[in-house]
Amino acid sequence: MAEQKPSESRRKPAASREDRLKSALKANLARRKAQARKRADGQDKNEQTES
Template identity: 65%
Template sequence: MARRPKQTDKTTPAAGREDRLKAALKANMAKRKAQARARAEGRPGEDAGATDKNEG
């Protein structure tokens, strides 16, 4: 029977999931900051959530 090498913190499945979540959170925060800056500057084209409520 072959022995498996011990898993380090970065090779465990939980650590991989944590890294993916951390990257997703960082991207989400950057997107929200960009949207907030766009709203503060009055550029509606940069705000991905902006829609015309009278359309329909």
């Protein structure tokens, strides 16, 4: 059987956790930007119709 060093086995979970967090943060940021754009578009339309 091949021996695994403890440091190598610990790197993979940490790296996968960082990757998961990075992708979750990216998705959250994209969703928030889309919401902000939608709100801004809605406000612009309301301002144009009120004038």
